[in-house]
Amino acid sequence: MTRKYEEIPPLPNEADRVYAVPQSGPVRMEYRGLPLDLVEDLLLKSPAWLQAQRVTHAQRKQFFGRPLTPLHAGHVGSCAVSGLLNGVFGTGAERHVAHWEAIKVVDKTEEEGDYGETVIREKERFSQRLTLLF
Numbered sequence: 669m670t671r672k673y674e675e676i677p678p679l680p681n682e683a684d685r686v687y688a689v690p691q692s693g694p695v696r697m698e699y700r701g702l703p704l705d706l707v708e709d710l711l712l713k714s715p716a717w718l719q720a721q722r723v724t725h726a727q728r729k730q731f732f733g734r735p736l737t738p739l740h741a742g743h744v745g746s747c748a749v750s751g752l753l754n755g756v757f758g759t760g761a762e763r764h765v766a767h768w769e770a771i772k773v774v775d776k777t778e779e780e781g782d783y784g785e786t787v788i789r790e791k792e793r794f795s796q797r798l799t800l801l802f
């Protein structure tokens with residue numbers, strides 16, 4: 669093919685090949701992993717979790733009172749990514765562990781230059797990542 673947009677031929681209205689896909693039977697979902705509800709309940713009392721928590725989670729600051737203005741989605745997002753909403757939430761079946769963090773991502777693109785050389789451009793950006801166990 670080509671890297672130049674102008675040289676890419678348009679797609680035809682009709683497909684040149686047609687493949688028949690046979691119908692499959694009903695899907696049966698089966699979970700073979702760990703019993704996460706039990707793991708989450710035992711996690712808070714686990715000596716390994718208590719030791720790892722000292723390394724992976726800094727001491728959380730306690731915030732009291734109400735904000736001066738109502739929090740909007742952007743405010744909640746900032747609090748989450750800064751780590752203020754990390755931890756174990758809920759009880760029973762609604763218990764889950766959340767860990768928010770900001771990560772740096774590098775997007776790479778390759779283009780062909782005017783003289784046939786390959787130009788590699790890197791663009792750095794920050795993104796948010798949520799690790800959630802529920």
